[in-house]
Amino acid sequence: MEEDEFEENVGNNDDFTEDIVASAGLGLSLEKRFERLSQSDRIDQLPEFEERIGWLYNLQPCELFDEERRRFVSALDLYFIGDIGDRFKISVIYPPYFYVGAKVGRENDVDAYLSKRYHNRFLSCDLVAKEDLEKICLTIKKNTPKFFDLDLPNHLAGIQRTFIRLRFHDIDDLIKARKELQPIVKRNAEREKEQQSRPELAVLKRATSSNPSSDLLVDCLSNANVAEKQIDGIIELCEFDVPYHIRVCIDLKINVGLWYGVRGQSKSGPQNQxxxxxxxxxxxxPIVFAFDIECTKMPLKFPTAASDQIMMISYMIDTQGYLIINREIISQDIDDFEYTPKKEYPGHFHVFNESNEFELLKRFFNHIIDVKPHILVTYNGDSFDMPFVEQRAQFYGLNMFNEIGFRKDSQDCYLSRPCIHMDCIKWVKRDSYLPVGSHGLKAVTKAKLRYNPIEIDPEDMCRLAVEQPQTLSNYSVSDAVATYYLYMKYVHTFIFALGTIIPMRPDEVLRK
Structure with a gap:
């Protein structure tokens, strides 16, 4: 298994803090960060060449170690499928940043304060002009539509405000600075409300409104030194909660599902372009690996990984089917067979008869490692298949993350770095337009793939494993066939089409 093929998961980005902590190494010692960097082989970049063509299918935030500055820097790993079918990865270094809003006329004071306070921790501090969306919205509300010609190009431009942009080497420093500045912003907001509630200050402010330093005159009533006056000018933080990988994709116009020419240099030269x-x-x-599991269960109970076993794993890899049998549960060996519900959905299955559940899991993990799929497909895999496989592997002393690179993130989704996990039930619930009661795989198969799948009463499965193992095998592979062709016919094209306009990973495009 190649070191950079299955790297640690960075989490789902609904929660900005959890996501960036995972990618930044916040709270870890330098030794741990070096160890993780070495383990995932992130310091290796694309060798020097003129240009290489690749289709971007995934991206992940990461850290690199800058040898010149002797420190960690934030970067974005980009995973490509080459035009000849190979795969490669490059890392694009891009500094994270957020904006600091200051009182009008106080931008230079705040800039001086931030430059002095964070001179050892930030990459740069500069003044930038951005559209003030709050003022634009207020202007639209106050004025009638006749003041705005919506046919004019960029008709909302012109209302701008100066912000201070703080750019950092890595997200670790960004988080620390944000946590230090947020209490200041909160304190200044409370002080501003207090000043507005005092009539004498309001009169003084109106009397000096034509003076550019009017805010400074008011502030002088409650501040005794220059540093305090500079701090009082900080009134808001903007865009600090944008996940790092989304920030990079927006700024550099990077989207999955598109072809790029990659021009790379050596480690000592300019970064990849x-x-x-x-x-x-x-x-x-891409290599698509769709799987489904069948488990034992107690009568009238749902399968539990603590006591039940996996008796079959069926999966399809690019239209070729496979079935792994647990002979401790299944009463006889199963020969290769075909399950083709419709002509356009062929399913030829090769069967592995393994002696026990441990050998079944090892066979399954080893096949994933050998194939190195770009996309792993399940149906309700986040909630059932993946956690069940993980817990059964732990029962035998196997770590699923160490074996195949998948583990649960903060949002209970099973993700990997280079390999995408597409749980088709997410698409069904959000995009299929099927009623709530028709979200089961069998119902979706009937509605979307237009054939009647094999159905078995769950209470009969353990009995069939002994009495009619071939019938149970047909049932098992029918789920894998339905999952694979549902993904290929509906989900794959849809998600990667959205990915060309939404600056997110395919995992996020599917689940948001």
Whole structure:
């Protein structure tokens, strides 16, 4: 298993703090950060070449160690499928940042304060002009539509405000600075409310409104030194909660599902460069691995990984089917067979008859490692298949993350770094337009794939494992066939089409 093929999961980005902590190493010692860096092989970048063409299928935030500055820097790992079917990864270094809003006329004071306070921790501190969306909204509300010609290009431009942009080496420093500045912003907001509630200060402010230093005159009533006056000018923090990988994608116009020309240099030279190839439209064929498991269960109870076993794992890899049998549960060996519910959904299955559950799991993990799929597909895998496999592997002393690189994140989703996990039930619930009572795999198969799948009463499965193992095998592979072709026909094209306009990972595009 290649070191950079299955790297540690960075978490789902609904929760900004949890996501960036995972990618930044916040709270870890330098030794631990070096150990993690070495383990995932992130310091290796694309060797020098003129240009390489690749289709971007995944991206992940990461850290690199800058040898010149002797410190960690934030970067974005980009995973490509080459135009000849190979795969490669590059890392794009990009400094994280957020904006600090200051009182009008006090921007230079705040800039001086921030430059002095964080001179050893930030990469740069500069003044930038951005559109003030709050003022734009207020202007629209106060004025009638006749003041705005919506046919004019960029008709909302012109209302701008100066912000201080703080750029950092890595997200670790950004989080620390944000936590230090947020109490200041809160204190200043409370002080501003107090001043507005005092009539004498309000009169003084109106009397000096034409003076650019009017805010300074008011502040002088309650501040005794220059440093305090500079701090009082900080009134808000903006865009600090944008996840790092989304920030990079927005700023550099990077989207999954598109072709790029990658021009890379050696480690000592300039960083890798991306050039969009809009003339390349046809998508490559990623390796898709769709699987489903069948488990034992107690009568009238749901399967539990603490006491039940996996008796079958069926999966399809690019239209070729496989079935792994646990002979401790299944009464006889199963020969290779075919399950093709419709002509357009072929299913030829090769069967592995393993002696016990441990050998079944090892066979399953080893096949994933050998194939190195780009996309792992399940149906309700986040809630059932993946946690069940993980717990049964732990029962035998196997770590699923160490074996295949998947583990649960803060949002209870099972993700990996280079490999995408597509749980098709997420698409069904959000995008299929099927009623709530029709979200089961069998119902979805009937509605979307237009055939009647094999159905068995769950209470009969353990009995069939002994009395009619071939019938149970047909049932098991029917779920894998339905999951695979449901993904290929509906989910794959839809998610990667959205990915060309939404600056997120495919995992997030599916689950948001």
């Amino acid at each position: 991306l050039v969009l190839k809009p003339d390349l439209i046809e998508q490559p064929e």
